Amino acid sequence: MATASGHSRPMTQAPAADLILHHYETSPFSEKIRVLLGVKGAAWRSVLIPSILPKPDLTPLTGGYRRTPVMQIGADIYLDTQIMLAEIERRWPSPRTISGADWATNLWADRLMFQTAVPLIFGELGAQVPEAFIKDREKLSGRPFDPAAMAAAAPFMATQFRGHAAFIEAGLADRPWLAGDAPGLADAAAYMNIWFAGRNVPATTDRLLAGLVRTLDWRDRVRALGHGQRTELTGAEALEIARAADPAPPPTHDPADPSGLAPGAEVVVMADDYGRDPVRGRLVAATARSITLAREDPAVGRVHVHTPRVGYVLTAG
Ligand SMILES: N[C@@H](CCC(=O)N[C@@H](CS)C(=O)NCC(=O)O)C(=O)O
Known part of the structure; x- marks a missing residue:
């Protein structure tokens, strides 16, 4: 593509090393992003969080949001994998990973299939789940986190998990990847649940995937995609990177936004499902796809925090 200066851009531009993922190894939503970065052939930086x-090195960036992962590019902070995937695709469009109804597939994987994997896993792990983890997840969800109740629901969850896996099997009937001829978001999103179950309850997962031969082969091929080139960074270094940077030009505010809120308004944003810790700031832009707000923190200076629109509640604060 020719640019204003007359130079031509390379066809493939891998994500630069200024993409930072705050994550932990066992996090399924993080695995979705790591796989996507593998598809993009990205060089990226990793900050391991509890x-x-x-999470003292994370919440100064997010304003209180505590879920995992969080993506940082300089002084721009992305909460929720939905907005991370959109931003990665916008900044680094090649190879293309999103098309068709992939966003619907992503929400199916995040909510419906994920919600069958959680009780399946924790019901079986039962007494092995540390008390501190149980207490934390009760705070996260606002509901009891009861491995015994999850174990009681396991037979139903097993049929549901296998049913969701059968959607993957059907999706692979006439193509090598859910995304088509090449891997993309649909693959990363669906894989996250198979990976999460497989690494925690491998024998049960094998039993529930028995006979789903295309899915088993696809699982191996998604794993083989890798995670791109990852280098480690400390949380303190990431905070310093945010402090030294200015936010990138934000999206354009939609004057027809149904919220009626205007840029500059004091607002609160929170998830609509769990981990609903409110994030406060001044509205920069609300669009049909995203919410951007500006906030200041002594540790990081001025940052822009971005969330998806679907799954998030925006109110005047
Ligand atoms: N909709 C969110 C969900 C993220 C999510 O549920 N992450 C889990 C871990 S994979 C979490 O936050 N657990 C609590 C924690 O890590 O503090 C997204 O797509 O990013």
Whole structure:
């Protein structure tokens, strides 16, 4: 493509090393992003965060959001994998990973299939789940986290998990990847649940995937995609990177936004499902796809925090 300066851009531009993922190894939503970065052939930086609160090097960036993962590019902070995937695709469009109804597939994987994997796993792990983790997840969800109740629901969850896996099997009937001829978001999103179950309850997962031969082969091929080139960074270094940077030009506010809120308004954003810790700031832009707000923190200076629109509640604060 020719640019204003007359130079031509390379066809393939891998994500630069200024993409930072705050994550932990066992996090399924993080695995979705890591696989996507593998598809993109990305060089990226990794900050390992705790799997339970407190997360002292993370919350100054997010304003209180505590879920995993969080993506940082300079002074721009992305909460929720939905907005991370959109931003990765916008900044680094090649190879293309999103088309068709992939966003619907992504929400199916995040909510419906994930919600069958959680009780399946924790019901079986039962007494092995540390008390501190149980207490943390009760705070996260606002509901009891009861491995015994999950174990009681396991037979139903097993049929549901296998049923969701059968959707993957059907999706692979006439193509090598759910995304088509090449891997993409649909693959990363669906794989996250198979990976999560497989690494925690491998024998049960094998039993529930028995006979789903295309899915088993696809699982191996998604794993073989890898995670791109990852280098480690400390949380303190990431905070310093945010402090030294200015936010990138934000999306354009939609004047027809149904919220009626205008840029500059004091607002609160929170997830609509779990981990609903409110994030406060000044509205920069609300669009049909995203919410951007500006916030200041002594540790990081001025940052822009971005969330998806679907799955998030925006109110005047
Ligand atoms: N909709 C969110 C869900 C993220 C999510 O549920 N992450 C889990 C871990 S994979 C979590 O936050 N657990 C609690 C924690 O890590 O503190 C997304 O797509 O990013």
